[in-house]
Amino acid sequence: MEEIILTHENYINRELSFMEFNQRVLEEARDLSNPLFERLKFASIVTSNLEEFYMIRYGSLSDQIAAGLKKTDPSGLTPKEQTRAIDDRTRKLLADLYKTFNEELIPAARSVQFRILHREELKPEQLSYLNQLYEDSIFPVLTPMVIDSSRPFPLIMNNTLNIALHLLDSEGRAFLGTVQVPSVLDRFYRIPGGKARQFILLEDIIKLHLSNLFDAYQIQDLVCYKVTRNADLEYDEDDAQDLLMVIKETLKQRKWGRVLKLEVEHTISDDLLNMLIDRFEIEMSNVFRLDGPLDLTFLSKIANLPGHEGLKFESIQSMPVPEITLAQDIFKAIAKQDILIHHPYESFDSVIQLVRTSAKDPNVLAIKMTLYRVSGNSPIVEALAEAAENGKQVTVLVELKARFDEENNINWALRLEKAGCHVIYGIVGLKTHCKALLIIRRENNKIQRYVHLGTGNYNDVTARLYTDIGLLTIRQELGEDISNMFNRLSGQTLIKTLNKVSMAPDYMRERFSELIRNEARHARQGKKARIIAKMNSLVDKEIIQELYKASRDGVEIDLIVRGICCLRPNVKGLSENIRVRSLVGRFLEHSRIFYFYDNGKDNYYISSADWMERNLNKRIELLIPVEDKKCKEKLRELLSITMSDTAKSRILLSDGTYRRVEPKGQPFNSQEAFIELSRKRFEKFKKKLNKEGVQDEDQSM
Structure with missing residues (x-):
């Protein structure tokens, strides 16, 4: 049969496909079948997805353009053509997002007595409250800056919210002023009074007081702005004697990467906008005027406020894994049968329990594990540290190159090393992305391997939010394969053949x-x-x-x-x-x-x-x-x-x-069906176990 050649026409551009995915997330923010606060979360996710996309994917294309590369991707687009298409698609996406925010989400919130107030809506007593709040908690943190010959334009940090001002001095000369909206403070504050729960954004509180903060000038215009910088980090692993130190140093580069995107409030004057464009050396095609608050990721924090349970998805209880939870011995339960776990419908606690039990079990000789992304307060890491402190041989591969988790993983690596674990950082030039846990246990004077293999990270937080699969087994061939894999990771052992695993x-x-x-x-x-x-x-x-x-x-x-x-x-x-x-x-x-x-x-x-x-x-x-x-x-x-x-x-x-x-x-709704299915499965297994227990007692009598 005629060979198929992959042409530009039958390959969809990767970057534009991502933009279509983000559009599907936005559709969930508009979906009336979702509770209001969940719709706010989806709007927040659209924003965070887009920011990461620009920092990494768009950043990589920007580097290619700067290097003069004109090679087309499989869809037939050059780097320059891709960035233009992305900018156009982003403009449409952001317009849809802010239309959804202004015309759907805000009115829906007001209908349930939940309001984000603008400055002009504030009553005298509310202004008085905010004045005191500003003096006590906000003003001491602010650093107003005016750019002139003796004060250069400051480094505006990646993805921070700032306020730009067009200023005139007493002689009518124009200056650019800027003040960062402190990220160490809450993004929004509740205002007392009224039947509704009323909030105001931090930047609006600051704007109320900028005339005092810049009292030597006349303010012509002021708006919020935010820059997204290139965060596509590069480092040379081959020449790195200490990968830990190299990545620590490279992380600092994210603060001053080239500006890729400038977002401003849509009310900005041409004069002030031109000042910002000049300072950031950015093209007009990379400027986005937004009709609403910049950086809508704050919506997820509003959605997570306590109370308002009727505006959120009904909370689910991840069901215990019956084969493990209803067994007296977790090792016997795994030895009896392979166990497949479906998260988050079935609890990640079973995996945590396995590591914790292994840390204490005197018959466990060694634990080996890969860690790609873990939570900020990881029970898995603490259990591994305890195992090492109990004298077990613990080997942990911590992937330092897990994007945006580098700093967190560095901290965990140091914690594990301090506890006595053997910490390795993988193979030069490759990320270790697999999810594997190997437990070596002495049983009847023989060695038994217990293995957990998964599709998702060993992260107790995301395990409640992501659907993933985990497999627990003692199958000998799988155990041998995973042992060989860890030997390659720790000692560069060549693997000639594997039994089952690819x-x-x-x-x-x-x-x-x-x-x-x-x-x-x-x-x-x-x-x-x-x-x-x-x-x-x-x-x-x-x-x-x-x-x-x-x-x-x-x-x-x-x-x-x-x-x-x-x-x-x-x-x-x-x-x-x-x-x-x-x-x-x-x-x-x-x-x-x-x-x-x-x-x-x-x-x-x-x-x-x-x-x-x-x-x-x-x-x-x-x-x-x-x-x-x-x-x-x-x-x-x-x-x-x-x-x-x-x-x-x-x-x-x-x-x-x-x-x-x-x-x-x-x-x-398949996800809702899985919630119910896991509940029924646990109850069925429980009844079966109880029935078998009664029969066993009858036989013994």
């Missing part, structure tokens, strides 16, 4: 290609052929090409891709058998699950990797087969329920846009 960057790409081609071969033979793949992002050109070939051979392919998807589905003669859906809902879909029919064998895998070049070529990742019959059935049910969602799913169209799934009857 590892990136060594062999995972080839394994995925084999699995896809195997289905294509079955299809050409007239047999049933089926692929279902769930992941965060699909970008890799070679994998996309393999999927196009398989589709043309007749393989039925369903892809569940939450975020970026560069594959173009439903193109005649190319991808007619490929369907792509994205699910954006209450929980962030984070699990990576892969299913291949394989002529009726029903092969299931879980992985830490997306189908992206960085995962397959530049990271340590794992692809793990799930072989236990009950665990496979659980994954089959998970994929079936997810693909049945008609409440939060969107279908990717061949033009790169998405449309909502049209429900037939009552919309079906």
Whole structure:
């Protein structure tokens, strides 16, 4: 059959695909079926997503432009063409976001007696209260600055909120003034009085008093502004004698990277805007006038205020994992059967319990673990430290290069080293992104390996917000594979063969290609052929090409891709058998699950990797087969329920846009279904255990 060549026309631009994902998040802020405070959170997420995107992805494109690179990406766009397209799409996204904020979210908040007041709405007694608050708590922290020949323009920190002023002195000369809105203070304050809960933003309190702060000048104009800087850090690992110190120093660069985006209030005068453009050496195409408060991430803090439970999702209780919780011995429970855990519907506490129990168990000899992103007060880290203090051999790979978690991970690495753990920082040139825990235990004078492998981080906070899969097992071949992996990470041991696991960057790409081609071969033979793949992002050109070939051979392919998807589905003669859906809902879909029919064998895998070049070529990742019959059935049910969602799913169209799934009857929300399913499963298991316990007692009598 004719070879498929990946052309510009059948590859969706990665950056614009991300912008479409952020548009889907914005749709959740507009969705009236979501409680009001949850809609505020989604609006906040749109803002934070966009900021990180500009700092990293846009920053990388900016570096390419500065270096004079004009090479096109797989979609046929040069770096300059991509930044222009991103700026245009960002302008539309921000316009939609602030229209949603002003015309939907603010009126909805007022209807439930929750108001953010503007300065002109304040009553005399409220002004008096704010004057006192300003004098006591805000004024001492402020640093007003006027730029002149003796006072140069200060370093405006990345993503900080500031107020710019157009000032005239007594002789009519124009000056630029600036004052940072202190990030160490709360962004909003409650104002007493009235039936409604009333708040005012910190910047508006400061604006009320700027005439006193700059009393030697006449204020012509004042507005808030914010800059986003290039934070795409680079460091040379090959020449780094101490990676810890190199990353510490490199982190400082984020403060003064080149300005990529300037956001200002839409009321800004041309004179003041030109002053800022001149100071930041930025083009007009990178200036965004916003009709409302800058940096809407504060909305998530409002949404997390105590009370207002009727304006939030009903809180869920992550169900205990019955096989573990109802067992007297966690090691016996895992030895009895493989256990598949579905977070956040089933609790992450079982993983924490395993590490804590291992730290205290006298028969546990060693613990090995990878840490990519952990919480700020991690019980996992504390348990590992306790294990080392108890004399166990503890080896922890802490990935210092986990973006925006570098500083947190450095602190944890030092804490673990102090406790006596052997801390390693991975392999030069590669990020260690896999999620693996290995426990070595002495049982009956033999060594037993207990293994936990997951799709998500060992983070007790995100485990309540992200959907992920974890597998607990004592399967000998998996245990040997994970031992070999840790030996490679700690000692650069060459791995010639692995029993069951596929590892990136060594062999995972080839394994995925084999699995896809195997289905294509079955299809050409007239047999049933089926692929279902769930992941965060699909970008890799070679994998996309393999999927196009398989589709043309007749393989039925369903892809569940939450975020970026560069594959173009439903193109005649190319991808007619490929369907792509994205699910954006209450929980962030984070699990990576892969299913291949394989002529009726029903092969299931879980992985830490997306189908992206960085995962397959530049990271340590794992692809793990799930072989236990009950665990496979659980994954089959998970994929079936997810693909049945008609409440939060969107279908990717061949033009790169998405449309909502049209429900037939009552919309079906898969995430809500999983909440109920986990509850029923726990109760069923509990009843079964109680019944078996009664039978055992009867037999013993």
